[in-house]
Amino acid sequence: MTVITPHASHWGAYDAIVEHGRVVGVRPFARDPVPGPLIESVPDVVHAACRIDRAYVRRGWLEGKRAGHLRGGDPFIPIPADQVTRLIAAEVSRVRAEHGHDAIFGGSYGWSSAGRFHHARGQLHRFLGLGGGYTAQMNSYSYAAGQALLPHVLGTNEVLLGRVTDWAAIARHAGVMLCLGGLPLKNGQVTSGGAGASEYSVNFRKAAEAGVRFLCVSPYLADMPEWMHAEWTPIRPGTDAALLLAMAYWLIAEGREDRDFLTSHCTGWDRLAAYVTGASDGLPKTPDWAAPITGISAERIIAIARAISDAPAMLTATWSIQRADFGEQPFWMLTALAAMLGGIGKPGQGVAFGYGSINGMGTPRREIPSFSLPATRNPTGRYISVSSITRMLESPGGVESFNGREVPFPDTRMIWWAGGNPFHHHQDLNRLLRAWAKTDTIIVQEPWWTAVARHADIVLPATTSLERNDIASSGRDRFLRAMHQAIPPIAGARNDHDWLADIADELGYRDRFTEQRNENAWLRHLFDRWRRACAATGVETPDFDRFWADGYWEAPPPEPCRAFTQFAEFALDPVAHPLDTPSGKIELFSETVAGFGYAEAPGHPVWNTPREWLGAPEARRFPFHLLSFQPSTRLHGQLDPGRVAMADKIQGREPIIMHPEDAAAHGLAACDILRVFNDRGACLAGLRLNEGLLRGVVMMATGAWFDPLEPGVPGSLCVHGNANVLTADVGTSRLGQGPSAQSCLVAVERFEGALPPVRVHAPPVIEEAM
Ligand SMILES: Nc1nc2c(c(=O)[nH]1)N[C@H]1C(S)=C(S)[C@@H](COP(=O)(O)OP(=O)(O)OC[C@H]3O[C@@H](n4cnc5c(=O)[nH]c(N)nc54)[C@H](O)[C@@H]3O)O[C@H]1N2
Ligand SMILES: Nc1nc2c(c(=O)[nH]1)N[C@H]1C(S)=C(S)[C@@H](COP(=O)(O)OP(=O)(O)OC[C@H]3O[C@@H](n4cnc5c(=O)[nH]c(N)nc54)[C@H](O)[C@@H]3O)O[C@H]1N2
Ligand SMILES: [Mo]
Secondary structure, eight states: OEEEEEEEETTEEEEEEEETTEEEEEEEOTTOSSOOGGGGGHHHHHTOTTBOOSEEEEHHHHTTOOTTOOSSSSOEEEEOHHHHHHHHHHHHHHHHHHHOGGGEEOOOOSOOOSBSSSOHHHHHHHHHHHTTOOEEEESOTTTHHHHHHHHHHHSOSHHHHSOOOOHHHHHHHOSEEEEETOOOGGGGGOOTTOOSOOOHHHHHHHHHHTTOEEEEESSBGGGSOGGGOOEEEOOOTTOHHHHHHHHHHHHHHTTOSOHHHHHHTEEOHHHHHHHHHTTTTSOOOOHHHHHHHHTOOHHHHHHHHHHHHHSOEEEEEOGGGGSSTTTHHHHHHHHHHHHHTTOTTSTTOEEEEOTTTSTTTTOOOOOOOOOOOOOOOOTTOEEEETTOHHHHHHSTTOEEEETTEEEEOOOOOEEEEESOOHHHHSSOHHHHHHHHTTSSEEEEEESBOOHHHHTOSEEEEBOOGGGSOEEEOOTTOSEEEEEOOOSOOOTTOBOHHHHHHHHHHHTTOHHHHHTTOOHHHHHHHHHHHHHHHHHHTTOOOOOHHHHHHHSEEEOOOOOTTOOOOTTHHHHHOTTTSOOSSTTSSEESSOHHHHHHTOTTSOSSOOOOOOSSSTTSGGGGTSOEEEEEEOOSSSBTTBTTTSHHHHHHOBTTBOEEEEOHHHHHHTTOOTTOEEEEEOSSOEEEEEEEEOTTBOTTEEEEESOSOOOBSSTTOTTOOBSSOOGGGTSOOOOSOTTTOOOOTTOOEEEEEEOOSOOOOOOTTSOOOBOSOO
16 A cells, blocks of 8 residues: 655655655655755655664663773674663763763754754753753854854854745845855755755746856856856865955946945955955055966956956855854955945845755745744753864863853763764864764764764664655745654664653653653644744734645735845935944954954955965865865755665766876876875765866765774774765854865875775664673
């Protein structure tokens, strides 16, 4: 018998086709105009051999090999569910009593699933918050540098996260759009919280058809869909701030800056102008100055500056550009350039980030409250910047400067992760592996034997979203999607909520955690809350039973005549509608930021020579700039064992993209297996040639599961191709302390000898009993 049930995921909405308790196929949600290909991998991963079937404890942990012992090499021993909840409860009580609540690191960064009730991270935060608290993580790996910076400059992070000027306004009013990092099609396959409609490329197409001229500045030609006929300017990675400063120089030299706007709507223009012209530091930031830095000719720099000042311009950058050394600076300077053009808040003009980073940015829609599990307070109030985990573990009791504060590092005795994978997302995994060893106990909730589960002490098997009921919702999509349970839980998998409820029971607060609701009661409760919020904004919604039976609800479309431009009221009247900055204006010089006293992030945007880039002396030893970009074949590490990602690999290894002439110069040929290395680590990768890549740059997608030849040994070769054994773990600056994965130099050589097998898609070594 075949059963078809509505479902949703970060990689798209679909109906699951179920036969005899197995998901055998999927078909895209009928209302999705451009269904993504990633849903094809769903049946493979749900029933993958690397699903975790029972709870496990690391043998060494049971033997007392805890703080000071490297994780990842020991066998796992199965443990019954009731025993493991008691074991965890006892360890949580010990850590809280002996070391305090902040000794539990519960940041648990990660995307979890699209379902908003069974959101693993949200559930864990609720559990830890109600239990007394934990140390949290502030901001996101995606755009931490931008999150710290932009409130100082524009008074909001909406320009980074949404609601941004929509594509209806761009198509109607912009003449030209400058896209740093392009508008890569593959990024639109994904929406956090899941989307019913993938309108990413639909938006681009409408703007292109409306005649908007697209300028793409990026090392990689494929960052722009071919059919948009964009003009491509390859740029050396990490040098966008220099390019933008030189464009500003030319605008000033030509008298093209909008002096009225710079006076009425901005503060600090004189300080920035003095830096651009060299009046303050003796170094004019001319196109000739920027040419050798960026690899773009002075004529081309001027042509781009001319293009954006000759026509109404929208300026954008992908989030990737700020995940690099001093990543705050290109975002600040792009904002400054938009201010110089006087476009901020004018219809379809100005600046916003991420149109090319995720589905839903700038999709015209009515603002509807999103459906969510309300956040729980963290009573300790303790946090670190999102990517400071290794530094925190390395220096208990230390402090780190972050956005004007001195953030203390706790003495971490327990790490708990649910719904995220630091052995996917964090930089310099060998350094993380050493720091990770310093803690007593590591608990991981995971459906699969991912690298983080393999580096845990206690592993709890989690259901996938197909094994439970939930509701998907995103602030960037107009659909609310029912996620019906399609199959029973696989083997011993349990819902994260149920694991935590049982542990809360041992600790004496089950009822506070569950509020005495089961799954169904929670979904109805959260739905009613959401329904009331919708009603308050004048939007009518069906009741729960109607919604659940329909499988989805669609918000009313925006009025076709309306187009949304961010900062429009401010543009019309900056006095009546000031920004939420100290001056109420756009801060081209920020007294607040200057007051932090960070030399690398002064009061206005600057060019800093990156730590790692093709202009560095180390480029003689490590001649390639590695960009570890988002994968087209999966979401981060999720879906890696599925057919879409597997079909893309070369002899089972993650591809590395290189210009054919670079390959020839190194004696390499397509499909060779390469050893990619630097002083931090090494991995294997399969060579793929591409003429549309700047020479000297190589690209590897993130997300191939970390598979060290010798698990638990720092520096061991990753045989599968996880780029994070190569990336550096350095904050973007003291201002943002964001991850800087994109600033990374590597060398390559052909891998000779027998190819070691990829073992990470099968379970680790398991011992049935002690
Ligand atoms: N080098 C480099 N590194 C990067 C980046 C880069 O550009 N370059 N990008 C960074 C960015 S922007 C991001 S957002 C991060 C992404 O980093 P993560 O969000 O940590 O990556 P995911 O693989 O999505 O991790 C989610 C994990 O949750 C698990 N999971 C899914 N559903 C459930 C569930 O219901 N319950 C439980 N318990 N677990 C579940 C999945 O199996 C998976 O292991 O990576 C960052 N790392
Ligand atoms: N299919 C798929 N889509 C995804 C994700 C996924 O895992 N899979 N992850 C989602 C998440 S969590 C996030 S945060 C977003 C991230 O979205 P982004 O950060 O925008 O994505 P990236 O692929 O890292 O980078 C986009 C492009 O930027 C270019 N680039 C890199 N460095 C530079 C530079 O210095 N200068 C210039 N001008 N260009 C540069 C690269 O050529 C790269 O292809 O993607 C989301 N979308
Ligand atoms: Mo992200």
